Amino acid sequence: MKFNTKNYDYLIVGAGPFGMIFAHEAAKRGKRSLVVEKRPYIGGNTHTHTEHGITVHDFGAHIFHTDNKEVWDYIRKFAEFNGYQNQVVANYKGTLYNLPFNMNTFYQMWGTKTPDEAHAKIEEQKQIALKDLGDRQPRNLEEQAISLIGTDIYNKLIKGYTEKQWGRKATELPAFIIKRLPVRFIYDNNYFNHRYQGIPVGGYTQIFENMVAESNGLVDVLTDTDFFxxxxxxxxxxxxxxxxxxxxxxxxxxxxxxEYRSLRFEHEVIDSDNYQGNAVINYTDSETPY
Known part of the structure; x- marks a missing residue:
């Protein structure tokens, strides 16, 4: 393949969000970019398409969330966003719990009704399970998780799910992974704390298509082209x-x-207008193969 490089200021490898936004911003400054992408479409792992009237996130749901108003105003120039909030339900062997960990979860798990009762239950379990921890910091994900939410929630809602996701024992994973999960002592199922949240109506791909369309011809994209x-x-x-x-x-x-964490997605069309009652359900026991 011949590349006419004289007309370009930048070569961008990858047509995901970072590459496409960079190309768009460069075009606003009069710079011309060539984007090469090995997949047959743009958008990277946020690529979406419409099927049976449903917007399908081909590589898993991506929820846009930020506290930065400038970022929020910027992205909404390219798509309309809905007001979706990520409120996850966990299914452990047929019993349902709210995620992220909050007072609803603690009530479902133990019947506790106040923050003091929940704190006491967690502290009781933590002291028993981590009696040898002493003053040192948790060394792995298992120790970190138990120190945050106790053994019951760890064993039912974290251990099996996490080990399926990472393909490793929880004791072999670093502690920092679990720190990003919110633990709240209020009744609040919203996964993120950010002020601005949502998913673009019609999907993410349109955002990057609109960026190219608004580039005044300064962004060229070659799909099905492997940089290597x-x-x-x-x-x-x-x-x-x-x-x-x-x-x-x-x-x-x-x-x-x-080492990279990855997932394999299997798609199935089900003849139902409401199959599971929630957008995201995590199957957290180790026996369920997903």
Missing amino acids: DYKETLLSEFPRVLYTGMIDQFFDYKFGEL
């Missing part, structure tokens, strides 16, 4: 390259291979 098929040529011909792929692959793995 032309790596040496492209690096020699383009003085400025924005690379958004796997960094170990870029360096031909000469510094070693990084």
